[in-house]
Amino acid sequence: MQHFWQSPGAKPPPRIARAAGVFVWDTEGNRYLDATSGPVAVNLGHGNRCVLEAMRKQADQACFAYPSYFESEDNLLLGDLLAQQAGPGFDRTFLVSGGAEAVEKCVEFARLHAVATGASSRYQVISRHPAFHGSTLACQGLSEDPHNSPLAPMLPRWPKVPVPFSYRPAAGLDGEADATRCAEALRETILAQGPNTVLAFILEPVMGLSGGANYAPPAYYRRIREICSEFGVLLIFDEVMSGAGRTGRFLAAHWWDEARPDLVVLGKGLGSGYFPLGGFMASAAMAQVVVENGGFHLGHTYKANPLACSVGLAVLRETLEQDLPARAAQSGDYLRARLLELQKDFPIIGDVRGMGLFNAIEFVADPGTKAMFPREWDIAKELSQLALQEGLLIYARRTFGGRFGDWLMMTPPLIVSKAEVDELVERLGATLSRYQQQLHRAGHKT
Ligand SMILES: Cc1ncc(COP(=O)(O)O)c(C=O)c1O
Known part of the structure; x- marks a missing residue:
């Protein structure tokens, strides 16, 4: 069939x-x-034998437990190890079952944080064009050119800014100048939309399928960080593909120290294909603000699933040991x-x-x-x-x-x-x- x-x-x-x-x-x-x-x-x-063994062991103990009722040991251990690897500013991880889910939850978290800090006029998420952030409707809104998609009427119409392409900079510009042009387009877009309506800017720091491993000169990342800080816009790195060690560092963000994002999304390599797993990372301070203002309810059946957490933990341990x-x-x-x-x-x-x-x-x-x-x-x-x-x-x-x-x-x-x-x-x-x-x-x- x-x-x-x-x-x-x-x-x-x-x-x-x-x-x-x-x-x-x-x-x-x-x-x-x-x-x-x-x-x-x-x-x-x-x-990988260690991952398979961890999976078997957890499956023997319990395949499922809902985090509202039971904590899983490996969830706690995975959270600690991820925080250690991601470094300062990424102390809390919220685990779900895939990349798109994690992107959506991250954006939701950003909105709740804005509301909790008295910035409830902020709701727009600027992304780049082209980009790929996943296949749910909200993620397609962040990814697609709405005019070309049959789903256009259903997608959130948030503003887009151009991507600096290293191999194909805009006519008449070299790579550096094109990167500056694209970073300044972010600033202009924030100003045009009204800075107090803009919640976040999301990008793949090294692009996946939408850009074929394209990345920008360091000055670009520094400049977008400055612009986001200038206007109180949260900077989100979608590291669903680039994270978990693939670029040669645990996060691609680690290549540009002075341009750290506020939030990072992970997926794919986090579970390494052994089990569906995704998540986003935030600082303890941001999480605290949200929790004190009513909390953050992930509300997915497979959030922080024990089997997924055991796999994630074994994958990360193997990543480090090897x-x-x-x-x-x-x-x-x-x-x-x-x-x-x-x-x-x-x-x-x-x-x-x-x-x-x-x-x-x-x-x-x-x-x-x-x-x-x-x-x-x-x-x-x-x-x-x-x-x-x-x-x-x-x-x-x-x-x-x-x-x-x-x-x-x-x-x-x-x-x-x-x-x-x-x-x-x-x-x-x-x-x-x-x-x-x-x-x-x-x-x-x-
Ligand atoms: C950068 C990026 N974000 C998000 C996603 C969505 O992840 P998933 O397919 O696990 O939902 C993908 C998938 O390719 C991706 O490349």
Whole structure:
């Protein structure tokens, strides 16, 4: 039977049999290297014994307990360990079951904080365009271009500001100048909306699918921090993809010390794909204000679920014991160096970028002019299909119909070895060769 989301006639994906480390096997015995950790989630790699053991142990004790009635030991331990890793200003974690839920709860928390501090006129959340903050209606409102979505009438219409793209700065500007332009657009937008209506500014500090690992020069983060502080706007980093060690530090925020956000959202790598888990972090002082003003009721059945907390705790302990952020920094340098070598053979790779193991390659029809491929070719999707034939799993998802460019994430599990990086690059090369042959057969020159 076909799933309802598959287009009629589409080839069904392979069926999964098992997974271990950076590899996944289908039921026909084919082995695939997971080049993107699923949708940038499986930070620890598949089949980690310590996580499985913690899961089993907790499942034997109790799979479910509602936090209003029972506290779970691992929830407390996970909260403490997260606070230790995130550092000052992030003493409290509120756990839910995924990234979008965590983004929504974080925004709700920001609003409750504003109300508790006498700023109840503040309700607007400025985000960037493009962005991706999740698939619930509110998150789509923060993400999508409302004019292009069939859901447009249902989405919150909050203001958007532009993103500084390192590979494609605005015409006539270099990367630094474009970043300044984009930061000042935030200031202008706050002023235009009326500063006392603006609650928060949310961004992915290193972009996921909506920007292909794009990030800005340090001055950008400093400036948006200054602007938010100037107007009492809360700065939220959505680190659902970039957090939990992927960029080479526990939080991407740790790369820009003087630009710390007020709130941070985590997901994906927090549970590493072993169990649904997301959350947001706030300071004890902010939490105290909200609690004293009537509290914060997360109200989700699976909030701080004991099984999820045990998994989260085991994942974080493994992350630290295996020193995965540092390994991600090192393997990421190696991966980007290898991808830059591949670029020499395949000029359709226009850009290689990223931090740690949060990387992407952007494709261009003409590297000289950076001209994009025709949008209807949907090259990232095409390549991910061809990659399957080369035993390479790539998560390709296109936001905004490719308007901002076509890229593939290069985000293997943080445990990836040097030999596995070599294998990834070799299989990617074979995939690109197949694609070029396909283009030549169709009479294209690229
Ligand atoms: C930056 C970012 N925020 C939020 C989400 C939503 O997370 P989830 O799919 O767990 O709801 C995603 C998912 O890709 C994401 O990349």
